[in-house]
Amino acid sequence: MAHRVTIVDVAERAGVAIxxxxxxxxxxxxxxxxTRERIKEAAEELGYVPSLRxxxxxAKKAFTIxxxxxxxxxxxxxxxxxxxxxxxxxxxxxxxxxxxxLQMAADADEEESRYRDLAAGRRVxxxxxxxxxxxxxxxxxxxxLELPAVGVNPAEPPADLASVHQPSxxxxxxxxxxxxxxxxxxxxxxxxxxxxxxxLEREGAWRDALLSAGLEPRLLIDGDFTYQGGxxxxxxxxxxxxxxxxxxxxxxxxxxxxxxxRAQELGYSIxxxxxxxxxxxxxxxxxxxxxxxxxxxxxxxxxxxxxxxxxDVISDPERNKGRVxxxxxxxxxxxxxxxxxxxx
Amino acid sequence: MAHRVTIVDVAERAGVAIxxxxxxxxxxxxxxxxTRERIKEAAEELGYVPSLRxxxxxAKKAFTIxxxxxxxxxxxxxxxxxxxxxxxxxxxxxxxxxxxxLQMAADADEEESRYRDLAAGRRVxxxxxxxxxxxxxxxxxxxxLELPAVGVNPAEPPADLASVHQPSxxxxxxxxxxxxxxxxxxxxxxxxxxxxxxxLEREGAWRDALLSAGLEPRLLIDGDFTYQGGxxxxxxxxxxxxxxxxxxxxxxxxxxxxxxxRAQELGYSIxxxxxxxxxxxxxxxxxxxxxxxxxxxxxxxxxxxxxxxxxDVISDPERNKGRVxxxxxxxxxxxxxxxxxxxx
DNA sequence: CTGAAAGCGCTTACAG
DNA sequence: CTGAAAGCGCTTACAG
Numbered sequence: 106m107a108h109r110v111t112i113v114d115v116a117e118r119a120g121v122a123i124x125x126x127x128x129x130x131x132x133x134x135x136x137x138x139x140t141r142e143r144i145k146e147a148a149e150e151l152g153y154v155p156s157l158r159x160x161x162x163x164a165k166k167a168f169t170i171x172x173x174x175x176x177x178x179x180x181x182x183x184x185x186x187x188x189x190x191x192x193x194x195x196x197x198x199x200x201x202x203x204x205x206x207l208q209m210a211a212d213a214d215e216e217e218s219r220y221r222d223l224a225a226g227r228r229v230x231x232x233x234x235x236x237x238x239x240x241x242x243x244x245x246x247x248x249x250l251e252l253p254a255v256g257v258n259p260a261e262p263p264a265d266l267a268s269v270h271q272p273s274x275x276x277x278x279x280x281x282x283x284x285x286x287x288x289x290x291x292x293x294x295x296x297x298x299x300x301x302x303x304x305l306e307r308e309g310a311w312r313d314a315l316l317s318a319g320l321e322p323r324l325l326i327d328g329d330f331t332y333q334g335g336x337x338x339x340x341x342x343x344x345x346x347x348x349x350x351x352x353x354x355x356x357x358x359x360x361x362x363x364x365x366x367r368a369q370e371l372g373y374s375i376x377x378x379x380x381x382x383x384x385x386x387x388x389x390x391x392x393x394x395x396x397x398x399x400x401x402x403x404x405x406x407x408x409x410x411x412x413x414x415x416x417d418v419i420s421d422p423e424r425n426k427g428r429v430x431x432x433x434x435x436x437x438x439x440x441x442x443x444x445x446x447x448x449x
Numbered sequence: 450m451a452h453r454v455t456i457v458d459v460a461e462r463a464g465v466a467i468x469x470x471x472x473x474x475x476x477x478x479x480x481x482x483x484t485r486e487r488i489k490e491a492a493e494e495l496g497y498v499p500s501l502r503x504x505x506x507x508a509k510k511a512f513t514i515x516x517x518x519x520x521x522x523x524x525x526x527x528x529x530x531x532x533x534x535x536x537x538x539x540x541x542x543x544x545x546x547x548x549x550x551l552q553m554a555a556d557a558d559e560e561e562s563r564y565r566d567l568a569a570g571r572r573v574x575x576x577x578x579x580x581x582x583x584x585x586x587x588x589x590x591x592x593x594l595e596l597p598a599v600g601v602n603p604a605e606p607p608a609d610l611a612s613v614h615q616p617s618x619x620x621x622x623x624x625x626x627x628x629x630x631x632x633x634x635x636x637x638x639x640x641x642x643x644x645x646x647x648x649l650e651r652e653g654a655w656r657d658a659l660l661s662a663g664l665e666p667r668l669l670i671d672g673d674f675t676y677q678g679g680x681x682x683x684x685x686x687x688x689x690x691x692x693x694x695x696x697x698x699x700x701x702x703x704x705x706x707x708x709x710x711r712a713q714e715l716g717y718s719i720x721x722x723x724x725x726x727x728x729x730x731x732x733x734x735x736x737x738x739x740x741x742x743x744x745x746x747x748x749x750x751x752x753x754x755x756x757x758x759x760x761d762v763i764s765d766p767e768r769n770k771g772r773v774x775x776x777x778x779x780x781x782x783x784x785x786x787x788x789x790x791x792x793x
Numbered sequence: 794c795t796g797a798a799a800g801c802g803c804t805t806a807c808a809g
Numbered sequence: 810c811t812g813a814a815a816g817c818g819c820t821t822a823c824a825g
C-alpha cells in the first residue's frame with residue numbers, strides 16, 4: 106500500500122510546523138499570507154487530503170449525521186417518499202463536508218436502540234427524527250443522550266428541540282373544501298396509524314373542514330399508510346351495511362391507490378361514483394388511472410431543510426435550540442380521481 | 450456535557466492496564482478468564498461503549514462502507530429499487546458493526562469524484578459499485594485507490610474485482626419464449642441506456658430468444674429506464690409508419706408502466722392488442738391496470754449479498770480477490786399485461 | 794498472563 | 810507570526 110500523505114508530509118515539504126499547516130489548511134488565523142500560500146501549495150503538490158479519522162478524534166466530531174428509517178423493508182420498497190427525503194439531506198450535507206449514516210429499524214424499540222448505538226459509539230454528530238409519533242420517546246432520548254437533533258413535523262415543538270415543519274392541514278382542508286364544492290356531503294377519511302403526528306394532523310384537517318362546512322365527520326377508517334390498508338378501507342366503506350361515502354380522503358397516496366384499485370374491482374367507477382384523494386404527491390400518483398388527486402408535499406425540500414438546520418444545531422446548539430423552520434404547506438394537486446357528487 | 454466513559458475508566462475500575470482492557474473487550478487472547486470477566490463487568494457497570502473515533506484511528510478502519518447512487522433525485526423518487534437494495538445492505542452490515550455512508554451523484558463525473566473523496570478522506574473501508582457501465586471507469590479507479598470494492602452485476606467480472614451477479618437473461622428469455630408461445634412474432638424491446646451492463650444483458654437476452662425462435666430482432670427502441678422513456682417508446686412504436694409490434698418487452702417496470710399508459714391513451718387495449726412486460730418486479734407493477742407481467746428481481750437480497758461480500762473483501766482482500774457470488778436469476782412473474790397475439 | 798509505551802493523524806491551547 | 814507539546818480514545822507490538 107502506497108504511503109498515504111499526512112499533514113506531517115505537508116508541513117515538512119513547506120518547512121513549517123504541523124500546527125501551522127493545520128491552521129493554514131483550515132483557514133484559521135495565525136499564519137501569514139506568505140506561509141499560508143506555501144503550505145497550500147505543498148498540500149496541493151502532494152495531493153493531501155486530511156484523514157477524517159485523525160480529524161474526528163481530535164476535533165471530537167464524526168462529520169456525519171444519522172437517520173434511522175423505521176419501516177419494514179417491504180414498505181420502503183414501494184414508498185418513494187424516503188428516496189426523496191434522503192436525496193434532500195444528502196445534497197445539503199455533502200456540500201458541508203458531512204456524510205449521511207443511514208440505518209434501518211423494524212419497529213420503535215429497534216429504532217430507539219439504533220439511536221442509542223449511534224450516540225454511544227459517537228458515530229454521528231446529530232440525528233434527524235423523522236415520522237414523529239405522539240409523545241415520541243426519541244425526543245426524551247436525544248435530550249438524555251445530549252445528542253443534537255432536529256425533528257421533522259413534531260406535534261407541539263418542544264421548547265428545546267429544533268424542528269422543520271411543513272403543515273399538511275391547509276392542503277387537506279383545501280381538498281375537502283373542493284369536494285364540498287362538488288356537492289359531496291358524505292366524505293370519508295382513511296387515516297394513517299393513529300400514533301403518528303402527521304396522521305393526526307391530516308385527520309384533524311379533514312374533521313375541521315367537514316365541521317366548518319356543517320357536515321359531520323362520521324366516516325373514519327383507521328389505515329396504516331399502506332396500499333393494502335387502502336384496499337381494506339375500500340372493503341369496509343363500500344361493502345359494509347352502513348351509509349357509503351361519495352368521496353374518500355386518504356392520508357397518503359399509497360393508501361389512495363389501494364383504495365381506488367379495490368373500489369374499481371368492486372365495480373365502482375372513479376370518480377363518477379366515488380371521488381378519491383391522497384397525500385404526498387408521489388410520481389406514481391400520475392401513473393395510475395384515474396390519475397390521483399392529492400396534496401403535493403415536498404420531501405426533498407423537507408430533507409434539505411432538516412439537514413441544514415441540523416448542521417446549524419451541531420455547530421451552535423445554544424443559538425439554535427428550539428428553532429423552528431416553517432416550510433410552505435403542500436398544495437392541492439387536482440387530477441382525475443375526484444369529480445361531482447353522483448346524483449342521488 | 451457528562452464525562453464520556455472511556456477505556457481508561459474501565460481499566461481503572463477493573464484495576465488493569467488499558468491494553469488488557471482492550472484485549473479482553475475485543476475477545477483477543479492474552480488475558481486470563483478471570484481478568485477478562487472482571488474487565489467485562491467493569492465495562493458493563495460503567496456503560497462503556499467504545500468510541501468509534503479512537504478505534505478508527507488506531508485500527509485504521511472507518512467501520513463504514515460507501516454507496517454512491519448515481520441518479521437524478523427525481524428518478525430516485527419514483528424507482529423503488531434503491532430503497533430495497535439499501536435495505537438489504539443495511540441489514541447485513543449493521544449486524545457486523547458497520548454503517549452505511551450514502552452519497553448521491555447527478556452524473557458519472559460527479560460519481561467518480563464522490564468515490565475519490567470517500568477514499569481520500571478515509572471515510573469508508575470499501576465501496577459497492579452499483580449499476581456498472583460498460584468499461585466502467587470506477588473499476589480502474591478503485592484499483593488505483595486500492596479501495597476494497599464489490600461490483601454488482603459487472604460485465605466480464607475483472608479478475609481482481611469481487612462481485613455479485615444476478616443473471617437477468619434467463620428471466621427475459623423466459624418471457625420472450627412465453628410471448629412466442631402466445632403466437633407473437635413482432636416482439637419489440639425498449640432498452641435501458643446502452644452504456645449500462647444490465648441494459649445490454651437484457652437486450653441481448655431479448656435478441657437471443659427471438660433468434661432462437663427464428664424471429665428477427667428488429668423492433669428496438671432506446672429507452673432510459675424512466676416512465677417518460679416508456680411513454681416515448683409507445684409513441685415511436687405505435688405512431689410510426691413502420692410495422693407495429695404486438696408485444697413489447699421493456700427493460701424495467703417503470704418504462705413498462707409508461708408504455709402501457711401511453712398505449713392506452715393512444716387507444717390500444719392491453720393485452721388484447723399489445724402485450725407488455727417489464728423487469729424488476731416492483732410492488733407498483735401490481736397496482737397498475739392491467740397488472741404488469743415482469744421478471745421478479747431480488748434487490749434486497751442482492752444488496753445483502755453485495756454487503757456481505759464487501760465485508761469479506763475488507764477483512765481479507767487476498768482471499769476474496771475476484772470472488773464471484775452468483776444469485777439465482779429472477780423469475781418471470783406473469784400477470785395480466787400479456788396475452789395471445791391479436792388476430793391479424 | 795500482564796502492563797508500560799508508542800502510535801494512528803489530526804487539533805488546540807500555549808509558550809516563544 | 811511560528812513551533813513544540815499535549816491530547817483525542819483507542820490498538821498493537823513488545824518487554825517483563
